[in-house]
Structure formats: structure tokens, C-alpha cells
Amino acid sequence: xxxxxxxxxxxxxxxxxxxxxxxxxxxxxxxxxxxxxxxxxxxxxxxxxxxxxxxxxxxxxxxxxxxxxxxxxxxxxxxxxxxxxxxxxxxxxxxxxxxxxxxxxxxxxxxxxxxxxxxxxxxxxxxxxxxxxxxxxxxxxxxxxxxxxxxxxxxxxxxxxxxxxxxxxxxxxxxxxxxxxxxxxxxxxxxxxxxxxxxxxxxxxxxxxxxxxxxxxxxxxxxxxxxxxxxxxxxxxxxxxxxxxxxxxxxxxxxxxxxxxxxxxxxxxxxxxxxxxxxxxxxxxxxxxxxxxxxxxxxxxxxxxxxxxxxxxxxxxx
Numbered sequence: 001x002x003x004x005x006x007x008x009x010x011x012x013x014x015x016x017x018x019x020x021x022x023x024x025x026x027x028x029x030x031x032x033x034x035x036x037x038x039x040x041x042x043x044x045x046x047x048x049x050x051x052x053x054x055x056x057x058x059x060x061x062x063x064x065x066x067x068x069x070x071x072x073x074x075x076x077x078x079x080x081x082x083x084x085x086x087x088x089x090x091x092x093x094x095x096x097x098x099x100x101x102x103x104x105x106x107x108x109x110x111x112x113x114x115x116x117x118x119x120x121x122x123x124x125x126x127x128x129x130x131x132x133x134x135x136x137x138x139x140x141x142x143x144x145x146x147x148x149x150x151x152x153x154x155x156x157x158x159x160x161x162x163x164x165x166x167x168x169x170x171x172x173x174x175x176x177x178x179x180x181x182x183x184x185x186x187x188x189x190x191x192x193x194x195x196x197x198x199x200x201x202x203x204x205x206x207x208x209x210x211x212x213x214x215x216x217x218x219x220x221x222x223x224x225x226x227x228x229x230x231x232x233x234x235x236x237x238x239x240x241x242x243x244x245x246x247x248x249x250x251x252x253x254x255x256x257x258x259x260x261x262x263x264x265x266x267x268x269x270x271x272x273x274x275x276x277x278x279x280x281x282x283x284x285x286x287x288x289x290x291x292x293x294x295x296x297x298x299x300x301x302x303x304x305x306x307x308x309x310x311x312x313x314x315x316x317x318x
Contacts, residue, residue, distance in 0.1 A: 004128035013125055013228040014086060016062055020224035031062060032315075033223070036206065037120045037149045037266055038064035042072040045118070045147055052116035052145070053078040057102040058136070059085040061224065066097060069118070084108075085122070089296070105132055109139040112273075119148040121266075124181055125228065133194035143275035144194065152203050152267035153183045158253045159262065162213065166245035170238065176229045183198050184267050196271025199257030202269045209259045209314045213249035216262050219315060259314065 038060075055077055056064045066081050083101040084107075102108045105128050117136050126132055136146055167173065182190075188201030210216045219227050230276045272278060 004131060004192050005235070006050065007127050007148060007229065008125050009232075010086075010125075010127070013305075014226070016221075016226060016228065017224035018087070019211055020022075020222055031064060032181060032222070033206070033208075034060075034121055035068075035266060036063060036070040039072075040204070040266075041118060041147065041149055042127070043119055045069070045076070046073060046271075048076075048145060048199040051076055052114075053080045054082070054101075054114050055079070055116035055118070056082045056109070056114055056139075057083050058107075058117055058119040058122040058148075060118075061122065064116045064119050066116060102311050107132070107135045107139060109135075111138045112141050114139050115141055115144050117144075117146045119150070121149060121151065124150040124152075129182075129191050130193060130296055133190055133196075137194045137271075137273060140273035142273050142288050143277065144273040145270070146272070147268070147270045149266050149268050150187075151181050152187070152265035153181045154205060154263055154265035155181050158249060158260070159213065159216065159264055162245045162249040163241075164240050165248050170241045176227075176231055176233075181265070185266055187269055189210075191269055191271045194271075196214065197274040199269075199271040201267060201269050203265050206264045206266060208262045208264065209255065210262060211259060211315075213260055216260070 057069075060083070063083070069077060069081055080098050081290075082098045082100060084102055084104075084212045086103055087101060099228075100108060104122065106128055117140060123129055123132065140146065156216060184201050188199060191199035191201065208216075210219070217226075249260055250258075
């Protein structure tokens with residue numbers, strides 16, 4: 001962690017998540033994305049034919065993952081799900097279940113002590129993601145499993161581009177307003193560096209439609225997901241810049257009915273702690289037949305990424 005660049009103001013992130021939780025009762029939360037990802041995580045985990053005695057949900061804000069796993073995977077969880085994360089995740093106020101209050105970048109778990117680690121929409125705001133992945137890998141027992149969802153590089157691409165154009169026109173320069181989310185290829189490489197066996201990285205692109213970009217920004221505030229970049233501009237957003245951004249967004253990203261689109265790319269990471277029983281990859285060039293020929297499928301060149309697209313619904317303004 002000592003050499004990791006400071007990209008995010010983690011203290012500010014914690015305060016904004018706490019503020020979002022405090023406002024949930026009065027104004028309503030915006031947990032639709034987290035619920036969608038938690039359900040998808042449970043479905044993916046249901047395809048792993050294993051029982052997990054000691055499982056940890058790491059850093060996930062709220063309890064959507066706990067509810068999804070305990071509802072859908074009762075037979076796979078041999079013990080209670082342990083929720084771990086800092087106070088910004090809401091664990092301190094949670095009433096049920098086992099909890100560990102800890103920094104996600106300094107895990108308190110002993111080496112080889114866990115069967116399963118999952119995480120939803122939390123790891124993309126860590127300053128030392130490679131270090132955390134290495135710690136997760138060490139905390140897993142041999143043949144233990146890791147599954148996580150985090151926001152990827154195409155997330156909020158419309159908002160980023162609209163702000164860039166507006167600030168260039170009104171203020172003559174740019175400031176970092178949307179986090180530089182990592183690419184799926186980079187994240188796959190981090191799994192390998194951390195020592196995971198059979199690493200897999202893939203992504204889904206989710207589209208949400210809003211009345212306006214302002215309604216999107218209000219949802220981000222209710223998620224506790226507004227700008228926490230360490231190098232963010234500290235001055236308040238100028239009215240002229242905001243007005244121009246809203247117009248650019250509407251001009252470039254509206255559908256025929258006037259509603260605007262917002263993209264959330266969810267990158268899925270999975271891997272296993274190495275074990276002698278696991279299937280080993282063949283040496284490069286040793287195969288005698290092409291898999292594409294056997295399946296009668298079209299071969300996709302190395303480096304192209306597969307992304308699933310789906311719309312998860314419209315959001316109405318509040």
C-alpha cells in the first residue's frame with residue numbers, strides 16, 4: 001500500500017456513503033444497481049457446485065449481497081456469511097449477522113482461512129487494488145473461490161464526455177469529475193499477478209434511462225457514488241458549466257422519447273486459490289485441433305472482449 005498512488009479520497013467516500021444511508025429513509029435510496037448486481041452474483045455462484053463453510057462479503061455497501069446469497073444459495077453456504085468492510089459500508093449500524101470492521105486495503109484474515117470471498121461494487125474505489133487482490137488470494141484456502149463485480153471503464157462514459165465538452169467550452173480546461181475505471185483486460189491481468197488460478201474477467205454493460213442527466217446525478221448522490229477523486233476540483237460546480245453539460249448530454253444521449261441513457265459497465269472477476277487438483281492449462285501451441293472448429297463457432301481474435309448488453313429499466317425523477 002505504501003507505493004500505491006492515492007486516486008481516491010477514502011475518508012470522503014466514507015462520509016458520502018454515510019450521508020446517503022442517512023437520507024435513504026426520507027428521500028429513498030438508489031440501490032437498484034446494487035440489487036441487480038447482487039442477484040447476478042448469486043446466479044453466477046449457483047453454477048459453482050461447491051459448499052462454502054467460511055464465506056466473506058468484502059466491502060459491499062448495504063446488505064443486498066447477503067440477502068441474495070442467503071435467499072438463493074442456502075444449500076451452498078454451510079455457515080453464516082461474514083460481512084467485512086470499513087464503516088462507510090454501513091456494517092457498524094447493521095443488526096444481524098457476523099461483521100468485521102476493517103479497511104478493505106488491510107484485510108485482517110489469516111492466510112488460508114476462507115473458502116469464499118465475494119464483493120459487489122466496492123473494489124473499484126480502492127487505491128491499492130493489486131494489493132487487496134493479493135491479500136484475498138492469500139486469505140483463501142487452497143481451492144478457495146473469489147468472485148467480485150466492480151465498475152469498469154465504460155461506466156458513465158456519457159457523463160464523462162458531456163462534462164469534458166462543457167468544461168472545455170465554459171472554463172477552458174478539464175477537471176477530473178468521473179473516476180478512471182479500469183479496463184476488463186487490465187483487471188484480468190491483475191488476477192494473474194495476484195496468483196489466482198483459472199482467472200476469468202468478463203463484463204456486462206447495463207443501460208439505465210433517466211428523465212435528464214440531473215436525475216442521474218441525483219441518483220449517484222443517493223448511492224453515495226459522487227466524485228471522490230483525490231485530484232478533484234474543490235471549487236463548486238459553476239451554474240453555466242452545469243447548464244451546458246445538461247444540454248450536451250440531452251443533445252448527444254437522448255432517445256426518441258426524450259429520456260437520456262446512462263451506461264454502467266460491470267466487470268466480473270473470478271479465480272481460485274491454486275490447488276493440485278485443478279485442471280492445468282496446456283502449453284501454448286500444443287493443441288492439435290482448434291476449439292472453434294470443434295464447436296462450429298466463429299473464432300474471436302485475442303484481445304477482443306465480449307460484453308453482454310441489457311437495459312435494466314427506466315428511472316423517474318424525484
